[in-house]
Amino acid sequence: MPVEVRLPTIFRQHANGQAKLTVDASTVSELFDELTAAYPGLGGQLLGEDGQMHKFVNVYRNDEDIRYLDKLDTPLSSGDVVSILPAVAGGQ
Amino acid sequence: MQHGEARFDRRHVEAMIAHCITGLPDEACGLLVGPLDPVTFAPTGDVERVVPCRNVDKSARTYSVHPQDHVRAMNAAQDEGLDVVGVFHSHTHSDAYPSPTDVRQAPDPTWLYVLVSLKDPEPTVRTYRIVDGDIIEAGMIVTG
Numbered sequence: 001m002p003v004e005v006r007l008p009t010i011f012r013q014h015a016n017g018q019a020k021l022t023v024d025a026s027t028v029s030e031l032f033d034e035l036t037a038a039y040p041g042l043g044g045q046l047l048g049e050d051g052q053m054h055k056f057v058n059v060y061r062n063d064e065d066i067r068y069l070d071k072l073d074t075p076l077s078s079g080d081v082v083s084i085l086p087a088v089a090g091g092q
Numbered sequence: 093m094q095h096g097e098a099r100f101d102r103r104h105v106e107a108m109i110a111h112c113i114t115g116l117p118d119e120a121c122g123l124l125v126g127p128l129d130p131v132t133f134a135p136t137g138d139v140e141r142v143v144p145c146r147n148v149d150k151s152a153r154t155y156s157v158h159p160q161d162h163v164r165a166m167n168a169a170q171d172e173g174l175d176v177v178g179v180f181h182s183h184t185h186s187d188a189y190p191s192p193t194d195v196r197q198a199p200d201p202t203w204l205y206v207l208v209s210l211k212d213p214e215p216t217v218r219t220y221r222i223v224d225g226d227i228i229e230a231g232m233i234v235t236g
Contacts, residue, residue, distance in 0.1 A: 006167055008166060009128065009134075009175055009200055010202075012133055017133045019170045020170065056197075060160070063160065063164075065159060065160070083167060085159065085162050085166060086199035086200065087159070087197075087199065088121075088156070088157040088179050088197075089149075089157065090155060090190070090191065090193050090194035090198070091149075091151070091154030091194070092119070092153055092183040092193075
């Protein structure tokens with residue numbers, strides 16, 4: 001089912017500069033597989049060698065953090081928007 | 093060393109300072125929205141909007157932009173053909189200069205990093221880029 005993916009500036013270089021992509025996927029894991037197949041450089045930005053999400057990457061399904069849903073198994077429906085973004089943090 | 097320019101409207105600077113003062117005694121943070129170069133996809137240095145965000149850490153020493161605020165800011169900006177092009181945060185008791193933590197955690201070398209120091213009675217605002225661990229001050233042009 002078609003899902004819209006939103007990418008931040010830091011990841012866009014790996015996706016031919018695109019901010020919005022449409023991907024067919026029924027879970028976040030499938031979506032990551034599709035993204036990695038289409039844009040190999042993007043895969044390493046999202047997942048570590050252990051296959052888990054990098055801790056400095058946040059993924060939202062619509063307005064919800066997938067860490068509080070089913071993580072990579074979070075189901076997706078047609079028309080969902082999956083936003084991928086870097087953690088933004090610091091301190092004095 | 094200065095690199096490029098960051099262009100703000102005066103009301104953006106005032107909004108950042110106001111959000112940082114409101115957040116005391118904790119650090120406060122927010123995002124900058126602006127256009128990208130159509131060829132390089134890098135931010136042009138123009139800031140069209142500042143978006144105050146929640147500091148998840150609720151700390152006087154660290155900040156983390158609430159990712160839900162980030163998602164909303166990014167998607168709204170992209171719907172307008174803009175994007176998130178930087179971040180601002182306060183240093184409540186230190187200078188307007190990126191800390192080692194700020195440098196280590198800087199998410200994007202093309203972004204603008206605005207520091208608002210509240211250590212003196214008069215706030216100080218300065219803007220940088222952080223590229224491969226190097227701190228590069230950006231010329232800050234404020235109009236309006």
